[in-house]
Amino acid sequence: MPTSELFSPNPANTRWNLRSDDGSKGLGKGAHAEQKVAINYGNAYAVQLIEQDAFPCSDCHKWFLKYTATGTKSVVFCVSEDGTADRSYHVGLGLPNGAGYPCLLFYHAGVCTYLNAPGAWPAAPAVPRT
Ligand SMILES: [Zn+2]
Numbered sequence: 001m002p003t004s005e006l007f008s009p010n011p012a013n014t015r016w017n018l019r020s021d022d023g024s025k026g027l028g029k030g031a032h033a034e035q036k037v038a039i040n041y042g043n044a045y046a047v048q049l050i051e052q053d054a055f056p057c058s059d060c061h062k063w064f065l066k067y068t069a070t071g072t073k074s075v076v077f078c079v080s081e082d083g084t085a086d087r088s089y090h091v092g093l094g095l096p097n098g099a100g101y102p103c104l105l106f107y108h109a110g111v112c113t114y115l116n117a118p119g120a121w122p123a124a125p126a127v128p129r130t
Contacts, residue, residue: 002054002083004033008045015125016049032060038067038075047124048075054083055090056105061112069110074122077105078129090114102129 007016020041034050042048056064056077067073080102090105091097095114104127106113108120117127 002033002052004037005051006037006041007049007051008042009047009124013123013125016128019045032057032063034060034077035063038064042073042075046073047122048073049078049124049127050075051078051080051128052083053080055079055086055103057084057086058089061089061093064107065110065112068107071109074106074108074124076107076117076124076127077103078127079103079105104129 004020005018006020007018009015010017020037034052034056037050038048064075068075087095087103093112095103095105099115104115104117106117106121108118108122111118
């Protein structure tokens with residue numbers, strides 16, 4: 001299970017503010033921390049950043065496609081490592097095989113875009129890259 005933290009832009013859209021603690025706290029085996037932080041902390045925010053030490057699993061990938069489908073929510077994942085061995089799933093969907101970390105996944109309007117924001121990505125602070 002990944003460690004997830006959710007951020008939203010500050011009012012001036014100049015930086016990301018932490019909105020959650022580790023979303024995996026208190027979750028049982030098989031729980032999906034990224035869905036949990038979005039449900040528990042993301043509802044008020046149209047643009048969200050989720051920092052995670054793993055890629056979204058196939059279940060979470062489909063969940064975030066639906067979550068962003070109406071265009072009222074946009075989520076970018078900043079993935080620091082392949083903690084749950086789900087990277088290959090995303091390579092199968094179009095993530096470039098040699099992409100380094102942090103690896104960015106943009107969920108917007110029901111589509112996942114890898115590494116770079118899609119043209120229609122809403123105004124938001126730059127995504128942290130270390
Ligand atoms: Zn998951």
